[in-house]
Amino acid sequence: MPDLIEKKKTEAVAVSAPEKPEKARSLGSDAWQELRRNPVFLLSAALILLLIVITIAPGLFTSVDPRAGDLRNHYLSKPSYGHLFQDDWFGYDGQGRSIYARVIYGARASIIVGTCVTAAVTVFGGLLGMLAGYFGGWVDTLLSRITDIFFGIPLLLGALVVLNAFTARTVWSVVFALVALGWTQMARVMRGSVITVKQADYVTAARALGAGTPRILFKHILPNAVAPVIVVATIALGGYIATEATLSFLGIGLQDPTISWGIDINSAQNVIRTAPHVLFFPAGMLSLTVLAFIMLGDAVRDALDPKLR
Amino acid sequence: MAEQPILEVKDLVKHYPLSQGVLFRKQTGAVKAVDGVSFALGKGETLGIVGESGCGKSTLAKVLMNLERATSGQVLYKGEDISRLSGAALKAVRRNIQMVFQDPYTSLNPRMTVGDIIGEPYEIHPEVAPKGERRRAVQDLLDVVGLNPEYINRYPHQFSGGQRQRIGIARGLALKPEIIICDEPVSALDVSVQAQVINLLDQLQKDFELSYMFIAHDLSIVRHISDRVGVMYLGKMVEIGSDLEIYDHATHPYTQALLSAVPVPDPTARETRDRIVLSGDIPSPANPPSGCRFRTRCWKAEDRCSTEVPLLAVPSLLSGPAAHASACHFAEVRQTVTT
Amino acid sequence: MTTVMEKKTETGRLVPGTPLLEVRDLHVEFKTRDGIAKAVNGVNYSVAAGETLAVLGESGSGKSVTAQTIMGILDMPPGRVASGEILFRGQDMLKMSGEERRQIRGQKIAMIFQDALSSLNPVLSVGYQLGEMFRVHRGASRKEAKAKAIELMDRVRIPAAAQRVGDYPHQFSGGMRQRIMIAMALALEPDLIIADEPTTALDVTVQAQVMDLLAELQAEYHMGLILITHDLGVVADVADKIAVMYAGRIVETAPVHQLYANPAHPYTKGLLRSIPRLDQKGEELYAIKGLPPNLLKVPAGCAFNPRCDAATDLCRTETPALHQVMDKDGAELAGRRSACHLWKETLHG
Numbered sequence: 002m003p004d005l006i007e008k009k010k011t012e013a014v015a016v017s018a019p020e021k022p023e024k025a026r027s028l029g030s031d032a033w034q035e036l037r038r039n040p041v042f043l044l045s046a047a048l049i050l051l052l053i054v055i056t057i058a059p060g061l062f063t064s065v066d067p068r069a070g071d072l073r074n075h076y077l078s079k080p081s082y083g084h085l086f087q088d089d090w091f092g093y094d095g096q097g098r099s100i101y102a103r104v105i106y107g108a109r110a111s112i113i114v115g116t117c118v119t120a121a122v123t124v125f126g127g128l129l130g131m132l133a134g135y136f137g138g139w140v141d142t143l144l145s146r147i148t149d150i151f152f153g154i155p156l157l158l159g160a161l162v163v164l165n166a167f168t169a170r171t172v173w174s175v176v177f178a179l180v181a182l183g184w185t186q187m188a189r190v191m192r193g194s195v196i197t198v199k200q201a202d203y204v205t206a207a208r209a210l211g212a213g214t215p216r217i218l219f220k221h222i223l224p225n226a227v228a229p230v231i232v233v234a235t236i237a238l239g240g241y242i243a244t245e246a247t248l249s250f251l252g253i254g255l256q257d258p259t260i261s262w263g264i265d266i267n268s269a270q271n272v273i274r275t276a277p278h279v280l281f282f283p284a285g286m287l288s289l290t291v292l293a294f295i296m297l298g299d300a301v302r303d304a305l306d307p308k309l310r
Numbered sequence: 311m312a313e314q315p316i317l318e319v320k321d322l323v324k325h326y327p328l329s330q331g332v333l334f335r336k337q338t339g340a341v342k343a344v345d346g347v348s349f350a351l352g353k354g355e356t357l358g359i360v361g362e363s364g365c366g367k368s369t370l371a372k373v374l375m376n377l378e379r380a381t382s383g384q385v386l387y388k389g390e391d392i393s394r395l396s397g398a399a400l401k402a403v404r405r406n407i408q409m410v411f412q413d414p415y416t417s418l419n420p421r422m423t424v425g426d427i428i429g430e431p432y433e434i435h436p437e438v439a440p441k442g443e444r445r446r447a448v449q450d451l452l453d454v455v456g457l458n459p460e461y462i463n464r465y466p467h468q469f470s471g472g473q474r475q476r477i478g479i480a481r482g483l484a485l486k487p488e489i490i491i492c493d494e495p496v497s498a499l500d501v502s503v504q505a506q507v508i509n510l511l512d513q514l515q516k517d518f519e520l521s522y523m524f525i526a527h528d529l530s531i532v533r534h535i536s537d538r539v540g541v542m543y544l545g546k547m548v549e550i551g552s553d554l555e556i557y558d559h560a561t562h563p564y565t566q567a568l569l570s571a572v573p574v575p576d577p578t579a580r581e582t583r584d585r586i587v588l589s590g591d592i593p594s595p596a597n598p599p600s601g602c603r604f605r606t607r608c609w610k611a612e613d614r615c616s617t618e619v620p621l622l623a624v625p626s627l628l629s630g631p632a633a634h635a636s637a638c639h640f641a642e643v644r645q646t647v648t649t
Numbered sequence: 650m651t652t653v654m655e656k657k658t659e660t661g662r663l664v665p666g667t668p669l670l671e672v673r674d675l676h677v678e679f680k681t682r683d684g685i686a687k688a689v690n691g692v693n694y695s696v697a698a699g700e701t702l703a704v705l706g707e708s709g710s711g712k713s714v715t716a717q718t719i720m721g722i723l724d725m726p727p728g729r730v731a732s733g734e735i736l737f738r739g740q741d742m743l744k745m746s747g748e749e750r751r752q753i754r755g756q757k758i759a760m761i762f763q764d765a766l767s768s769l770n771p772v773l774s775v776g777y778q779l780g781e782m783f784r785v786h787r788g789a790s791r792k793e794a795k796a797k798a799i800e801l802m803d804r805v806r807i808p809a810a811a812q813r814v815g816d817y818p819h820q821f822s823g824g825m826r827q828r829i830m831i832a833m834a835l836a837l838e839p840d841l842i843i844a845d846e847p848t849t850a851l852d853v854t855v856q857a858q859v860m861d862l863l864a865e866l867q868a869e870y871h872m873g874l875i876l877i878t879h880d881l882g883v884v885a886d887v888a889d890k891i892a893v894m895y896a897g898r899i900v901e902t903a904p905v906h907q908l909y910a911n912p913a914h915p916y917t918k919g920l921l922r923s924i925p926r927l928d929q930k931g932e933e934l935y936a937i938k939g940l941p942p943n944l945l946k947v948p949a950g951c952a953f954n955p956r957c958d959a960a961t962d963l964c965r966t967e968t969p970a971l972h973q974v975m976d977k978d979g980a981e982l983a984g985r986r987s988a989c990h991l992w993k994e995t996l997h998g
Contacts, residue, residue, distance in 0.1 A: 028421050202417035206481070209375050210431050211404040220430075224421040307421060307465035362852035363823070470940045471708075500707035501879055502916075502956075505923035505936035512933065527852065530882075534925035534934065571857040573882025575924055577905045580886060587861065588854045590808075591822040 028224060032304040042300035048293040055108045063099070067106040067260055070096035091282045094265070095272065100282050103260055107283060110172050110261035112290065115242040118179045119294075123234045126184035130191025131226070135199055135218060145192070152185040156244065157251070164253045175245055175254055183241065190233050194226040201225070228302050235298030239291030262287050314389060315350035316521050317374075317407075317489055322347045322383035322393075324366075324373050328596060341596045343369040345545035346383070348622070351489065356515065356522040358536030358553070360529055360568070364592050365542040367525045371493045374523070375409050376400060387489075405435055408487040412494035414474035418466040424477055425462035428452070431484035438485055451480040454517075455510060472503035479510065483518070491523045496531060508535060529572050533557050541565045544603040545595055547622055551634030559631040561641035564604045602639070610640045662838075662871045665699030668738075669841050669873040670719065670758075675733030677714050679944075680726060686944040688714040688728075690897035693971070696841065696873040701864075703876045703888035703905070705920075707941050711897040712877045716843045719875075720760050721750045738840070756786055759834035761863075763846040765826035769818040775802075775829055776814030782836040801832040805862060824855035828862065835866060841873040848883060860887055881924055885909060890984055893917050896942050896952035899971060900988045913974045913987035913996040915957045951990070963990050 036042045055062060071093075091100035133144035156179075163178040164170055198204070199222055207221050246263020248254030255261050262283040269280035303309050325340035344366040351357050361367045372378040374385055376392065385393040392403045411417035418427055428448045432439045439447045449459035455476040466474055475495065482490055492511065496504040508531060514520060526532050532539060533553050540550040541564065549562040560566050567586040574583065588607045593599055602620050605611040622637040632643045656664040663669070677689035689711040696702045706712040717723040719735055721742065735742045737758065742750060762768045770778060779801055780794030789797065795814065802810035805828040807821075818826060827847065834842055844863065848856040864887055867874050878884060884891060884905070891908050893901040893916065901914040912918040922935040939956040942948055951969050954960040972992055974985035989995055 027423065027426060031423075201419075202411045202413055203419040205377060206409070206411060206417050206478075207419075207430070208377055209404065209409045210481075210485075211401040211434050212430070213434075216434070220422075221419055225419065305421065308467045362854060472940060500941060501881070501920055502707060502923060502937040503940065505925075505934040506938075508925070509934055509936050529853070530925045567854060571853045573856070573880065573886045575881040575885050575909065575921065575926070577885040577888075577909050585857060587857050591824055591855070592852075 028305065028307070031307065032301075035304040036300060039300050039304070041296050042304075045293045045296035045300065048289065049297060052108060052112055052290060052293070055105055056112050059105045059109065062105045063102045065099045065102040067098060067102040068258065070094075070098040072097045092276075092278045094279050095268070095276075100265075100279060103265055104262070104282050104286050107260045107262045107265060108286070108290075110255060110259060111242045111245065111263065111287065113172050114175055114179070114245040114261075115238045115290065115294070117176045118183060118241040119234050119238040121176070121180045122184045122187050122237070123230060125180065126187030127191045127227075127230055129184070130188035130193075131195050131218065131223065133188070134192040134195030134226075135214075135222060137196075141192075144188070148185045148188045148192075151182065152189070154182060156182050157247065160244075160248055161251075161253050164248070170254070170256065172255065172259070175248060178248075179241055179244060183237070186233065186237065187230060191226065191230050194229050195222055198222050198226045224305065228306065231298045231302045235295045238294045239287070242287055242291065313353070316353045316388060317351040317523075318384075318386040318389075319350070319374070320348050320384040320386065322370070322373060322385065323381045324369050324378060325381045339596055341594075342545045342598060343595055344373060345598075347542070347545075347547050349540055349547065349550060351521050351523060353488070353521055354515070354519050355538065356524055356536045358532035358539040359523065359525045359542060360527065360532050360539060361542035362527060362568075362592060364544070364595060366545040366595070367542050368493055370542070371409065371491050371523070371525055374491055375407065376404070401435070405438070405485045406487050407489045407491065408482040408485060410475075410478055410482045410490060410492045410495045413498050414471050414478055415498070417478050418474055420466055423463050423465055424452070424469075427466070427477060428480045428484055431481060435485055447484070448480075451483060454483065454514070455480045456506075470503075471499050472506060475499060475507050476510065479507075479514070483514065486518070487520070489521045489523065491525070493525045494527065495524075497526065497528060504531070511535065529557075529569060541568065544592060544598050546603055546637065548604065548638070549634070549636045550622065551636075552631075555631045555634040559634075559643050561625065561628065561632055561634070561636040561643055562604075562638045563608050563610055563640075563644075565636075566644045567607075602637070604638075610638075612639075614639055658871070663698040663840060665697070665871050667698040669696050669698050669700075670738075670875075671695040671734075671736040672715065672719065673734040673736065675715060675718065675735065676731035677711070677718055677723065678729050678731050680729070681945065684945050687897055687947065688944060689718070690947075692733075692894070692897075692899055694892045694899065694902070696875055698840065698873050699867070699871040701867065701874040701876060701887055701889045703878060703884040703891045704894060705878060705881070705884055705891055706894035707879055709896070709941055709944060710894040712894045713845055715894075716760070716845055716875065716877055720758060720843060721754060722760075755782065755839070756837045757839050758841045758843065759837070759839040761827075761830050761834050761842065761844040761847045763849050765823065765830045765850070766818060768830060769826065771818055774815045774817055775821070776816075779814075779829070779833055779836060782833065786837055797836070801836055802829070804835070804866075805829070805832040807832075822855075823851055824859060827851060827855075827859050831859070831863060831866070835870075838870060839872065841875070842867070843875045843877070845877045846879070847876070849878070849880070856883070863887075881920065893920075896947050897944065898952065898988060899986075900953065901986065902971075903974075903985045904983075907982065907985060911996060913985060913992045914953075914989045915959055915991075915995055916953050918995060919956075951988070959991055959994065961990070 091104065094100055094103065129144055133141045159182045160178045163181055164174060167174040204217060204221050207217050242263065245254055245261065246266050249261060249264045250267035255264060265283040266280060273280055322344055323346055324344040325342055327337045328339045328341060329337050347370060349357065359367045359370065369378065373380050380393040384391045387403060387406065395403060425445065425448050428451055429444050432444045432447065449462060452459045452461060457473060457476050466477065469477065496507050499507060512535065515522060524532060524535055536553050538550065538552050539556040540547050541556065541562065542548065543564050549556060549560065549565045556565060557569065560569060567588050570584065570586045590607050593606055599606050601616040601618055605615040618639065620637045620639050622635050624633050624635055625641040628641065656667060658664055672692055672694050675689055675692045679686040679688055692711065692715050694702060704712045714723065718730060730743060737753060742753065776795055776798040779798035783789035783794045783797045799810045799814050802814060807813060807825055807828055821829065847863065848859050851859060860883065876888060888905045890902065890904050892899050893914065895916050901912065901917050903913065908917065909921065912921060919935065919937040923937055925934060937956050942952055948955050950965045950967055954964040957964065969988045969990045971986045971988045974982050974987050974992055974996060976982055977997055
């Protein structure tokens with residue numbers, strides 16, 4: 002009798018659990034299943050998708066030339082409900098240019114700087130940090146000293162020197178300068194994380210099985226060491242966009258014919274009391290972008306941790 | 311043991327250099343973790359290794375697994391020295407010697423499914439199981455260690471300690487090894503689960519003709535599972551023999567002290583037990599005492615012990631079960647008043 | 650309300666046998682992501698001066714949570730004392746103010762932890778940490794505190810105490826660090842010591858030294874000792890009485906000799922049968938089947954029923970009370986209780 006009850010119970014469980022027993026699952030597929038059901042991820046992904054579309058095809062969103070000014074509209078701000086999604090619904094800046102159009106066209110520089118710098122810094126710094134942490138010894142000593150040297154260079158001062166080497170400064174020269182000076186942070190985070198993880202018994206177990214270095218690094222160490230890097234990277238992304246703005250303000254970043262949120266935020270500083278809308282819209286977009294990436298980073302990090310499921 | 315032992319260790323030494331200086335590193339000494347250990351392991355046999363922390367038993371396991379390079383000495387697997395192997399030759403040998411780890415919470419990658427963990431040996435050694443059969447093989451292994459094969463898609467954190475240790479054992483079995491080195495395989499488990507895992511290891515040994523090297527600090531468990539037992543102290547093997555010889559006829563004072571200190575789960579033994587309480591702590595393996603390493607804590611120590619290193623050999627004066635290898639100048643069976 | 654008359658010895662210590670601590674129907678819960686885990690589920694036990702109570706249990710049995718609740722060091726939240734009383738010399742500590750409890754903690758009740766290395770502050774010298782107790786609680790000067798620290802280190806037999814008083818925790822071996830922990834617990838001569846797995850992290854030969862020291866000091870000061878452990882061997886060596894815990898409940902209490910000779914609960918019985926013995930080599934070990942329960946899903950009825958060989962339908966539906974255990978003639982056995990519907994069969998069968 003008791004056995005029967007037990008059996009029935011297990012059967013009931015087996016029926017109710019919608020498991021497809023023949024399908025092998027892995028961390029990647031499980032993480033994706035998890036993400037698809039996470040509203041935070043969906044929201045942030047939608048926002049980022051929208052920003053990417055804006056970056057690629059700003060013409061879809063506005064027909065106004067962001068560089069064309071009409072001084073009659075000097076700091077004009079009359080957004081009303083009737084103007085929703087019109088070219089003037091964010092108002093005009095000091096030179097009478099449509100702020101809406103500038104926000105749309107400015108997305109490109111800011112997002113390219115933000116995402117490209119973050120991606121490059123994470124890959125490059127992360128890789129160096131991983132190698133230093135995993136191999137230790139003289140590799141670690143050498144890489145860590147190099148990291149320290151770069152870490153010691155003040156970002157703005159360093160960027161000043163690097164950017165002055167370029168005759169024509171484009172978005173890409175800014176990206177280059179920020180990557181050259183920014184990778185150290187990721188290298189340090191990754192190195193520390195890898196040193197903790199590589200002492201785990203499962204790494205020893207993999208070595209005992211005869212696993213090669215690439216397998217140990219990418220299958221065992223990286224997935225367990227990457228979480229803090231993701232967090233730092235998503236937070237740093239906003240910082241890079243802001244740094245680009247600062248560089249532009251100092252006159253060593255992007256220059257006026259180029260449009261970026263950073264440039265607009267800086268030029269709005271002087272009129273913050275009289276025409277706050279000039280600052281509000283590019284700054285708001287910047288915050289929204291940063292928020293979207295931080296949310297995305299959080300969701301991805303959680304999805305990669307089976308314990309949180 | 312008429313036939314050739316499956317694993318033979320000859321005068322194995324592992325020193326970790328201690329160095330000073332930042333730029334110009336100078337070796338100032340060495341931690342003598344394992345310092346001249348020899349023994350043999352027969353096919354289907356279980357050799358227990360006991361000793362306290364710092365005695366070198368875990369280092370010994372790492373050297374045997376080739377996770378650390380031996381400083382000198384030989385590890386012979388079926389007559390072939392494997393301690394110097396590298397690359398493909400080493401990888402091939404690894405199939406035959408596997409390991410079960412102490413801590414089931416850190417020895418499984420938390421971000422891999424159970425199927426991936428147990429299946430990883432096949433990815434590293436694809437010749438063992440063809441790709442199409444791997445999943446089947448993993449499920450068979452789960453069944454063998456007493457876990458539900460449907461658990462294949464779960465993650466380690468969804469299991470209890472005992473179940474995780476079973477997963478670790480299944481991973482160790484995947485390559486069909488001949489030797490399994492168990493480094494404290496049950497010490498992290500709950501008492502009521504330890505017996506289950508011990509019984510499982512026993513059963514697997516019978517089913518697959520495995521040879522075990524069973525490293526533990528719990529002498530009761532070692533006695534239960536071992537055919538022969540070696541006692542280590544400060545990097546040296548001080549006594550080795552059959553379980554009867556070691557547990558009932560120990561001749562080395564350290565073994566005697568160790569055995570007498572084990573708490574017996576029987577309160578009536580409280581008054582009658584004849585316990586040797588050793589004074590002091592284990593000396594540092596970086597600076598071991600001269601001569602016999604145990605002499606600083608030994609009640610029998612004389613001048614000779616500080617100058618002459620006792621060899622691990624059968625003392626000529628002893629007979630019967632007391633006649634087994636013991637590294638003491640004054641080896642004799644201790645006369646206890648009661649058991 | 651300390652109306653209870655307490656007898657004291659000439660040295661001002663409590664006379665052995667004076668009731669010290671009584672835990673009454675204690676319930677402790679933890680809020681987790683997946684629901685409420687009932688870690689402690691109606692625990693009763695008591696300790697008198699000079700007595701050693703061993704609380705035996707596996708991980709998740711609630712033995713450490715109970716101790717932390719007594720000490721007032723439970724993390725709250727997520728933990729919460731749902732109900733119950735903890736009477737220390739007649740006063741309910743759960744009703745005391747934070748300040749009153751702090752006065753008791755360390756001075757009247759002290760705790761020894763498993764991991765001495767992480768319980769000591771690595772950047773302060775051992776002497777400073779020992780002396781701190783006297784400076785904070787007794788208002789001693791630095792010089793007096795140092796002298797006291799040396800005295801204490803001497804007392805727990807640390808060789809060359811006067812020279813080593815300025816050393817840092819990492820400079821001591823594991824056994825020595827655990828002695829320092831004991832010294833720290835003893836510093837203010839408490840009435841009760843709670844030792845949570847005090848020797849688990851130590852080697853066998855050192856374990857014996859530390860347990861002997863603890864027993865000796867306990868006898869000297871007539872302290873009550875609650876020894877929390879999973880090691881049946883250690884318990885047999887030092888305990889006077891035992892409380893066995895399983896899934897947040899006490900399943901059996903008994904004087905030490907009777908428990909080992911004749912357990913009255915299937916769990917205790919199974920545990921005793923499942924440990925390999927040093928003095929005998931068995932064939933196959935008896936193993937309790939199954940796994941310790943998940944505290945979020947404790948089985949209905951007796952929590953042990955899925956693992957029990959003797960379980961009946963009654964065991965699956967009704968939670969057993971902690972029955973008074975009687976011998977074959979129906980006479981009550983003092984101090985023996987069993988939370989098993991079938992205690993008679995278990996004990997006599």
